[in-house]
Amino acid sequence: MPDAAATPYGNPARSEMLRYLPAGTACVLDVGCHLGGFGVALKEAGVATVWGVEPNPETADVARRHLDHVVTGFFAADTVPDAQFDAIFFNDVLEHMAQPEDALRVAQAKLKPGGVVLASIPNVRYIGNLLHILRDKDFRYEDSGIRDRTHLRFFTKKSIPRLFEASGYEIRTLDGINEAWWEPSLLRRLAFRIWGNGYLEDTRYVQYAVVARPLETAH
Numbered sequence: 001m002p003d004a005a006a007t008p009y010g011n012p013a014r015s016e017m018l019r020y021l022p023a024g025t026a027c028v029l030d031v032g033c034h035l036g037g038f039g040v041a042l043k044e045a046g047v048a049t050v051w052g053v054e055p056n057p058e059t060a061d062v063a064r065r066h067l068d069h070v071v072t073g074f075f076a077a078d079t080v081p082d083a084q085f086d087a088i089f090f091n092d093v094l095e096h097m098a099q100p101e102d103a104l105r106v107a108q109a110k111l112k113p114g115g116v117v118l119a120s121i122p123n124v125r126y127i128g129n130l131l132h133i134l135r136d137k138d139f140r141y142e143d144s145g146i147r148d149r150t151h152l153r154f155f156t157k158k159s160i161p162r163l164f165e166a167s168g169y170e171i172r173t174l175d176g177i178n179e180a181w182w183e184p185s186l187l188r189r190l191a192f193r194i195w196g197n198g199y200l201e202d203t204r205y206v207q208y209a210v211v212a213r214p215l216e217t218a219h
Contacts, residue, residue, distance in 0.1 A: 030067075095152065127200070179204045
């Protein structure tokens with residue numbers, strides 16, 4: 001069985017996403033739960049029931065030891081029950097899908113009334129990625145991160161709302177997370193001085209956190 005050291009994605013608790021969990025949330029679905037680290041953090045935060053969906057059978061078996069229900073397979077209309085969840089998380093998952101809009105539409109039926117979808121989405125305009133493109137004149141895929149070789153879609157702060165609006169959601173929160181601008185770098189500081197006044201503000205963040213509600217229950 002794999003452990004965190006055997007996978008490029010590790011088994012993070014993703015504590016930066018826990019702060020977006022609505023108060024009183026009792027039942028959560030973690031799409032792409034991997035080894036279950038985030039699900040464990042949810043339970044430690046007081047969530048009574050955590051489901052996971054994980055396409056990799058080996059990592060799903062590990063997650064099954066820690067979560068209440070784990071389904072091996074891809075997230076689809078027949079994967080989990082309808083009207084079951086207060087919140088559904090897609091932590092660095094939507095960019096791995098050719099049609100993430102389809103998954104977001106499916107998620108609407110799986111939410112209880114008033115439920116929300118939460119997502120962490122890599123920011124292709126993160127300064128480290130921009131410098132790689134400009135300096136190296138390249139787009140070198142890697143095992144994980146923004147240039148993960150299994151990513152099928154790429155997003156920016158401006159394009160994320162279009163994804164959710166096209167899928168029938170109203171975005172309630174769109175925050176930059178995992179800020180990583182001020183690593184020692186003369187190039188980064190110089191770029192900030194040249195293109196200040198907010199133009200590079202979005203490049204500070206590795207990912208964006210989204211909280212969205214289906215339009216029919218948004219108001």
